[in-house]
Amino acid sequence: MLVARAFAVGFTLISAAKAMSSVAGTSSGLPELQELQEPPGLQGSGCSSRRLQRLLTVPGAAAGGRANDLLLLQAAQSGETADQHVVFFHGDIQNFQEEMAVQPDGAQWLSWSLEQVALLLGRRFPDRHIWVVRASRMYLHKFSCYHNFVESNMFGAPEHSPYSPDFGAFRHLRALLSNGMERAKLPNPLQPVGGAGSIPSGFSLTVVGFSKGCVVLNQMAYELPGAQADLQMSPFVKCISDMFWLDGGHPGGSETWVTDKQVLRELAASGVSIHAHVTPYEVCDPMRAWVGREHGHFIKTLEEFGACPSKKLHFENEPPSIENHFRVIQEF
Numbered sequence: 343m344l345v346a347r348a349f350a351v352g353f354t355l356i357s358a359a360k361a362m363s364s365v366a367g368t369s370s371g372l373p374e375l376q377e378l379q380e381p382p383g384l385q386g387s388g389c390s391s392r393r394l395q396r397l398l399t400v401p402g403a404a405a406g407g408r409a410n411d412l413l414l415l416q417a418a419q420s421g422e423t424a425d426q427h428v429v430f431f432h433g434d435i436q437n438f439q440e441e442m443a444v445q446p447d448g449a450q451w452l453s454w455s456l457e458q459v460a461l462l463l464g465r466r467f468p469d470r471h472i473w474v475v476r477a478s479r480m481y482l483h484k485f486s487c488y489h490n491f492v493e494s495n496m497f498g499a500p501e502h503s504p505y506s507p508d509f510g511a512f513r514h515l516r517a518l519l520s521n522g523m524e525r526a527k528l529p530n531p532l533q534p535v536g537g538a539g540s541i542p543s544g545f546s547l548t549v550v551g552f553s554k555g556c557v558v559l560n561q562m563a564y565e566l567p568g569a570q571a572d573l574q575m576s577p578f579v580k581c582i583s584d585m586f587w588l589d590g591g592h593p594g595g596s597e598t599w600v601t602d603k604q605v606l607r608e609l610a611a612s613g614v615s616i617h618a619h620v621t622p623y624e625v626c627d628p629m630r631a632w633v634g635r636e637h638g639h640f641i642k643t644l645e646e647f648g649a650c651p652s653k654k655l656h657f658e659n660e661p662p663s664i665e666n667h668f669r670v671i672q673e674f
Contacts, residue, residue, distance in 0.1 A: 392416055392464060394457065396438070400522050402514040408478070408490040411438075412522050415460045415472040425530065425544040426470040428463055429515065432456060432477065433553025433591075434486050434498070445483055454668045462672055463550070470548070473522065477554075485593075486554045490514050492561035499594035500557040505568025511561040512569045516578050519547075538577040548584040552671055553624075556590030556598075563600050563609045570612075579612075586617040589624045589670045591633065598624075599636035603643060610647035617652045619674040623667040625655070 397412040417426070435448055439455040442448035452458070456474045463472045477486035477498070487498040491511040494500045507513070516534065523531035533540030551559040562585070569575045590598055600606060609616065618641060625634040644651050656673050657666040 392418055394460060395526055397522055397525050400518055400525060402490060402517040402521070403509065404517070405508040405513075406490075408514055410478050410490060410518055411476040412518065413456050413460045413472075413474040413476070414522060414526050415464045416526070416528070417471045418464075418468045425542045426467075426546045426548075427473060427519065428467050428470050428548045428550060429473045429475060429519070430459060430463060431475055431488065431549075431551045431555025431558045432459065432486060433555055435484055436486070437476070437480060437483070441483070447484065451664075451668065454671065459671060467548070471528070473519065475518065488555070488558050491558045494557070497593045498554050498557065499592050500561065500597070502561055502564045502597065505565035505572070507572060507575075510565050510569075511558055512565055512575055512579060515558075516575070532578075535574055537573055541577050541581060545581050547582045548586070549582060550586040550588065551590065552588040553591050553667065556587050557592055559585055559587055560590075560597070560600050563605050564602075566605070566612060567608045570608075582614055584615040584617065586619065586674060588619050588674055589621050589667055590637075591624045596632060597636070598633045599640040601636050601639050601643075606640070606643045607647050610644050610649035615652075616644060616649060617674070619654050619656060619670050621656050621666050621670050622658065622660070622662040623664065626662060 393414075393416045395414045395416075397414060399409045400412050402408045402410060435442070435451055436454055436456055436459070437448065439452060439457050442452055442455050456476060460472050460474045463474075477488050478490045479487040479496075481487055481496045481498070485497045487494050487496065488500075491514055492500045492502060503510075505512070516532065520532045520534040530542045532542060532545065549559060549562070551557070566579070569579045587599070592598060600609070618637065620637060624630075625637050627633065641651055641653055654674075656670050660666060
């Protein structure tokens with residue numbers, strides 16, 4: 343949604359086409375596993391002793407041969423806290439640092455590259471492993487598309503569907519984490535399939551979506567009843583402690599926030615702690631008034647069903663801006 347709105351105020355398809363030709367592919371020329379140094383701008387952040395690894399083309403759910411690139415910032419300490427994980431789904435424009443740097447419309451937002459975000463999250467969650475999932479497709483190197491998790495058009499607008507034992511967000515995420523842990527040689531990795539015995543002792547998961555990345559959380563909400571009924575998937579679902587929606591947005595004309603009452607009823611009853619952090623950039627735009635209405639409906643309906651979602655409108659007294667849209671990642 344970020345890029346869709348940027349086009350409306352000055353970006354052109356001509357500049358997008360030039361940017362598209364400047365980078366050959368999403369992962370070309372990069373080693374399969376790369377240990378990265380702390381990027382400029384976050385040096386001295388307290389994360390320098392933690393390993394930031396790039397894991398490319400990590401396989402997920404077997405159906406369709408799906409795979410995603412991952413960034414892993416390992417927990418500051420090993421031992422009893424080593425099975426706590428945070429997974430982040432990014433928005434439009436955000437990419438690996440060197441790919442953003444060569445794109446005219448990405449270079450100005452380098453402070454929000456995937457590496458920088460991983461380190462920001464590392465400061466917020468120092469005792470947890472941080473996983474940043476790169477969208478499997480970046481249309482025009484700008485529009486993030488999570489079609490491995492939810493059916494989506496080329497711009498990343500989703501078409502949500504119920505749980506499927508072969509295809510969907512929960513199935514793919516579990517397989518990604520399992521294979522990512524194996525590749526990074528984390529101790530006691532999550533098993534790709536199986537019941538309660540395949541979950542490491544003490545395993546917990548926090549899921550964070552920012553902007554376009556919130557479509558993955560929305561899909562999880564739609565899948566929740568079916569996943570809970572699946573004996574192989576339900577132990578994994580029960581390990582999700584928190585879900586953070588950060589200024590959700592996508593280029594579709596509706597369902598930016600989940601509004602289906604039955605879906606929200608199940609989400610409220612799940613026991614997951616729900617957090618919604620927004621900025622005027624998304625929820626106060628008169629040109630897309632439905633986003634603010636849907637956000638309000640999301641919160642109100644969850645409260646009616648007995649959930650107590652935490653909620654905050656950040657930068658309420660400042661003009662809407664893309665910069666503040668990104669800053670919610672730092673402020674939530």
